[in-house]
Amino acid sequence: MQWRMFHVPLHLFLQNGAVMRINLKLFATFRVGRFSAEAREYPPGTPVAAVIRDLRIPEEQIGMIMLNNRHAEPDQQLHEGDNLALFPLVGGG
């Protein structure tokens, strides 16, 4: 089971064995060594930041978080069926 490697607090599992399914999408360099799009399961109430940690992406490399087509912040909690996308910083001209 993939969730064993997640960096999420154990008490979330103990309180509630349920999981929610999140559709993840990564952009540009974040795809390298990871994936383009993947559905993953997390305990209910997992914040965006925990998913970023789970993916081992340093937070300062995150340009933008998109949750269900809207800009989001790391402390936002995820819900069943959410579409979460992570974009790296782009700054060239």
Added chain:
Amino acid sequence: MEELNAFLQERADNDLLPWYAQLAAAQRFDVSLPRVEEAALSLELLPARYQRNRQAIPVGQQLALFRSRVAVIGCGGLGGYVIEELARLGVGTIVAIDPDVFEEHNLNRQILSTPSTLGRAKVEAAVARVADINPAVTVIPFRVHYAPENGADLLRDTDVVVDALDSIPTRLDLAETCADLGIPLVHGAIGGWYGQVTTQFPGDDTIQKLYSRWVEGKGVEQQLGNPSFTPALVASIETAEVCKIILGEGAPLRNRKLSINLLDMEFEDVIFTPHLVAIGE
């Protein structure tokens, strides 16, 4: 200048004014080509070079473009294409700001760079290029770094600012300056196969959100470089945004970010919640 007006009206073919007539008018009345263009557009005569604009941009709007002033901050990959397109569009005054000279590594993508412009100031190349393609357009070059300290001077009387910079902290400074001066700002950034565009009006904070986690250094462009097609595309979208802002037409990328992935041909339109100050609450 009734004589100038009569001269132009006599030489118009229906309402199209040929280039030779603009040149002849400038010589005969000893006035500048921009002055002739404004006189023609004020008479609802369309310089013939703009006849393929007309279905999208009627003559009254062409006059609005001519009377507008757009500042392009950075004259490299993005800025070069933006200047080229603004000049062909017929924006009357372009303020070009960049401290650098062309180097060999610019040649793969920067439209103002050629082997003969190596070592030459980018803003001087911009002046020469626009003089070549549309002499009715005035380019005001500033061979300086944009900085918060000189921003108010550089951007005075500007209708729209184009962010074509290559430094994240300078982009954030520019966003602050434009907010303070009340000027709309069109932001474009590129790296490798990827790019982004957003348009920010005074009070909006999309650019600040895009770079809120930035600590130091550059973005993906550091690893991925910049090929030729990404700046051309992102600059074209930026220019379309400038055109719409000046004309008050269409729906700009306000509180939205268009994210572009040319490797997999994916375009994402991300919605930002409007900043409360900007919507007046």
